[in-house]
Amino acid sequence: MSQTRRFYxxxxxxxxxxALMILVNTxxxxxxxxxxxxxxPWHGFTFADIxxxxxxxxxxxxxxxxxxxxxxxxxTVQKILKRTALMFACGLFLNWFWLLEWDNLRIMGVxxxxxxxxxxxALLVLYLPKVAVLPSALALVAMYFGLLQLGETPYELAGNWxxxxxxxxxxxxxxxKGFGMPFDPEGLISTVPSVFNVLIxxxxxxxxxxxxxxxxxxxxAAVGAVLVSSAVLLSFxxxxxxxxxxxxxxxxxxxxxxxxxxxxxxxxxxxQLKQLTEPLRIxxxxxxxxxxxSFIWVWRWVVCxxxxxxxxxxx
Amino acid sequence: xxxxxxxxxxxxxxxxxxxxxxxxxxxxxxxWVSKWLYQRNIxxxx
Numbered sequence: 585m586s587q588t589r590r591f592y593x594x595x596x597x598x599x600x601x602x603a604l605m606i607l608v609n610t611x612x613x614x615x616x617x618x619x620x621x622x623x624x625p626w627h628g629f630t631f632a633d634i635x636x637x638x639x640x641x642x643x644x645x646x647x648x649x650x651x652x653x654x655x656x657x658x659x660t661v662q663k664i665l666k667r668t669a670l671m672f673a674c675g676l677f678l679n680w681f682w683l684l685e686w687d688n689l690r691i692m693g694v695x696x697x698x699x700x701x702x703x704x705x706a707l708l709v710l711y712l713p714k715v716a717v718l719p720s721a722l723a724l725v726a727m728y729f730g731l732l733q734l735g736e737t738p739y740e741l742a743g744n745w746x747x748x749x750x751x752x753x754x755x756x757x758x759x760x761k762g763f764g765m766p767f768d769p770e771g772l773i774s775t776v777p778s779v780f781n782v783l784i785x786x787x788x789x790x791x792x793x794x795x796x797x798x799x800x801x802x803x804x805a806a807v808g809a810v811l812v813s814s815a816v817l818l819s820f821x822x823x824x825x826x827x828x829x830x831x832x833x834x835x836x837x838x839x840x841x842x843x844x845x846x847x848x849x850x851x852x853x854x855x856q857l858k859q860l861t862e863p864l865r866i867x868x869x870x871x872x873x874x875x876x877x878s879f880i881w882v883w884r885w886v887v888c889x890x891x892x893x894x895x896x897x898x899x
Numbered sequence: 900x901x902x903x904x905x906x907x908x909x910x911x912x913x914x915x916x917x918x919x920x921x922x923x924x925x926x927x928x929x930x931w932v933s934k935w936l937y938q939r940n941i942x943x944x945x
Binding site for chain 1: 904905908909914915917918919920921922923925926929930932933934936937941942943944945
């Protein structure tokens with residue numbers, strides 16, 4: 585399996601994540617959506633819940649190639665911080681674009697979480713030896729478990745520590761309000777375990793490079809099985825919850841994505857079904873732009889058509 | 900336009916299927932945008 589082809593499978597996975605994100609975010613009516621395309625209301629896991637970790641996974645996987653030759657220098661750190669800041673700013677812009685006001689501007693969001701998780705993961709990859717990447721990813725999840733226990737009711741909406749920290753740092757006006765009270769599903773503290781999903785993507789892509797197709801697929805199947813089994817066992821003490829990004833959720837999503845990557849490597853490298861996967865690869869060539877464009881498109885659709893509000897400008 | 904498309908689909912199909920087809924039409928729309936950019940070697944990256 586050549587590096588190019590394995591990279592191709594990751595490009596296909598990135599495109600698939602974009603396509604699924606648009607599929608989940610643009611129903612004709614939110615009142616008439618098939619349940620798997622809706623996020624779990626609190627505890628639980630649906631098909632839609634795999635999309636966001638999918639983005640983080642491919643960000644990490646891409647790092648296995650982009651940071652291969654990166655020197656441990658101030659210039660590299662500056663480059664990482666610049667990308668982090670720019671991505672965070674793009675997310676902030678989308679939040680502002682939603683309401684066109686500053687007083688209730690939501691600080692965190694999907695792009696912001698991707699930015700922060702990328703920044704932390706990239707610095708860890710840059711400065712840690714390769715063998716320490718996976719243990720550090722697991723340590724972050726363990727640390728998050730400890731942090732969550734500081735909340736009055738660690739796994740409830742009102743009393744979880746993610747919410748308490750966000751309220752203290754950002755204030756209620758700057759949090760997501762879709763849960764009936766200010767609570768950000770992309771909170772500051774819950775970004776810690778999302779770094780795990782980036783680092784798993786990095787570790788998987790890096791490890792896969794030295795394995796031939798069928799060996800690689802078997803290895804991916806085994807890694808996926810370990811992650812999914814761990815998630816199931818962990819869920820007895822730590823409920824699967826996307827909004828809190830619990831360890832069981834992070835493990836389950838990562839395991840399913842590893843299995844999905846195994847399927848894509850099989851289609852691309854073993855079956856050579858490039859024609860089938862090429863449209864998805866093309867989808868993944870401009871991920872940030874397409875994400876932002878679709879977000880703005882959805883905004884237009886929600887505001888203009890569903891809420892029937894008067895739009896302030898240009899639409 | 901979006902409302903018109905969804906209403907049109909909803910007239911002929913059950914609401915959940917119409918809603919899903921509407922979402923799929925967006926997936927295809929943005930795929931077309933991606934392809935258009937790709938064919939012109941336009942890659943927007945940070």
